[in-house]
Amino acid sequence: MESRQLDKVIIVEGTSDRRKVKSVLKEDIEIICTNGTISLARLDELVDELVNRDVYILVDADESGEKLRKQFKKEIPEAMHLYIDKMYREVAAAPAYHIATVLLSANIDVNMEFVEQRMS
Template sequence: MDDGYDKVIIVEGKSDKRKVLPLIRESVDIICTNGTISFSKMDELIDELSNRDVYILVDADEAGEKLRKQLKREFPDAEHLYIDRAYREVATTPSKYLASLLLSANIDVYTEFLEKRMNL
């Protein structure tokens, strides 16, 4: 899984990865936990992700918060990205909102996904 990228985003599912991947302009590794993560897989991740910038982007629901707590313990230096609770799931969050969130974490995104400021 380590393809030499400095930044890693941990998401819950494949639909989250499919939502986030097209927004990102730089080379970032996106890892899916599929909602839960075993101890052996967690150990593997801890070894694999040492010395890399880890970002955690999970759903704003009970399962997402449970996973976030687990990841927070194992990756205390990770940056946590929070979607608005109104969207509940990363996969259903508007692309413009996600792009702004990623940009605020210093992840390079394609500008066409950013909110356009209109002068009225």
């Protein structure tokens, strides 16, 4: 059985970020963790893997997240950068409805129950 490559990829920093994002997603999207930092060798490998795919960068609103974001802007300029509100600082700490809203703004299909939570 061949593995199916998904069209969309979201890059996050940690496994708790991955869990949070995955919990609100409705569509099947690959989520890649950098574990906070990424070596140039791994970044080059990633660039090759991500050719012809829609890449979304969703990292923490802190110094290490911004450093990572700069690396990705340089190496994958076509990637779309998604931002959480600075008041939450970390993707994993942001409420599910906020993550859902951020993803929805990028036309990523989310479970609308999370968006509706905010409205009620």
